[in-house]
Amino acid sequence: MNWIFKDNINTDLITPGRYNVEDDPKKLAKIAFCEYLPEFSKKVKEGDFIIAGKNFGCGSSRETAVISLKACKIKAIFAKSFNRIFYRNCLNHGLLAIEANLGKVGKKDKLILDLKNKILYNKTKKKKIKLKIPDLMIKSYLFGGLLLLLKKHGFEAIEKGKKV
């Protein structure tokens, strides 16, 4: 399923301050969008996509927003643009955040993400969208997050040009 969001979805909407007092990702998964879109945490399934407008993840730096969505097993977030801190948090946790304008996508459209060729197929609408994904994001995703990459290869691993 695809979860469609408007512009400027802030991290207070993803993990609201009053509920954001958990240090267990599974519990955080349950509070995702709990006030803004209560059906989200009940219906979200592994492999679902989030498709959003501009400036997704703006506002507070709280990493729980990313940890919560990752724990919901969201496959990738597509947004017209991301807030900088949110994007870095996604990199560190290996949650795919892909800047793209996908045009009209239905809630139930069948999407297939081909990371190797950086293409998104919309099987329902018979559309093929070429994606631009920075190498660091793909590297981070494959490692399960930049933190794990750093742990294994040290800080040099993320410097440009360094192959790991």
Place this chain on the structure above:
Amino acid sequence: MVGQTIAEKIFSLHSNKKVFAGDFVVSNLDLVFSHDTTTIWTLSPFYSLKKKVFDTSKVIIFFDHAFPAPNIQIANFHKKIQKFAKDQKIKILKEGICHQVLVEKFVKPGQLIVGGDSHTPSCGCLGALAIGLGSSDIAIAMAFGKQYFFVPETIKIEVKGKFKKGVFSKDLALSVAKILGPEGANYKVLEWTGETISKLKISERMTLTNMSAEMGAKSAICPPDEMTEKFLKENRRFFKFEKMRSDKNANFSSILKIDASKISPLISRPPEIDKVFEVKKIEKEKIKVDQVFIGSCTNGRIDDLEIAFKILKRAKKIKTRLIIIPASKKVLLEALKRKYIEFFVKIGAVVLNPGCGPCLGRHQGVLGDGEVCVSTSNRNFMGRMGSPKALIFLASPATAAASAVKGFISDPRNFL
């Protein structure tokens, strides 16, 4: 040869090479900080990387977002963080909002700072480059003393002209937010310059660098000058620093020219920062106010309390719940000395301990369904201060105080 912006100069100094916007750098950090909310998610990533922080004198933790603990969960978070700080031999400061205490005691012009809080750019009021990061990025910074960045482009905001009566730096910040919107400065630095800025006190500049985060800015900076020098001396901090400027031939991504004399008292309507209107216009709607909050890293300083005091003194009575929170212990002590606190308490305000207070809806003034709050803080998102059905209007301390007196959103010029 192309010149550099201040941001490019600071990145160059910390990356051991001359760099420009768009360059990828690994930079050495002068200061790394986090607070009671974000540190909890720093602990496990930190220990996955290193056993000890890179330099115990350059890492600071603040308890400000919910201190003293309002519930058991947060009390247990505090315990975990205290153990971490003890094991690492690093300081935990519990004397006010991180950004405020940093500016009073630690920040130096030209520094590169990272903080586990989105309002980290606040420290730019002293001419440092301070960048907000998430908890795991702070773990990396604490472990290695460096971080990776793309050197950001800079938007120059040139401000001239004098503020009219009833207009403050918060109104200037809101007028720029209206132009840039919540994403207008994403990945960029906002450089606040011009004759108006050079006359603003550090506390007023801090409102601008703080609010820059609401436009998505990676950082914000006011060029360090005589006013910076004066502030540091007043805070008993004596050292020499370079009065760094952007070169005349530096590349800016854009230049925004603002005439401060044309700004009126402004207010941001929920739920987004750029829904900015003149207070005079909103006043006509007679919006009943339940709570007024004067405080936060945006507007919780002594100058802010002074404005509130002047307005409240004239009226002597309030018609709303009024919560006043000095941003730091230093501000609280000064407000006590000036007898502001005594007066606030006498007229029925609730004065609370230095910290973030109700800004993030955790404690100390959570809003109920349908309640209206006029707040001097920086975010009016749905549910930010409590019920998702509450409405948060953002304004200057003057507008907030005027609204507390009238009981509805009110123009401060009625009292000045």
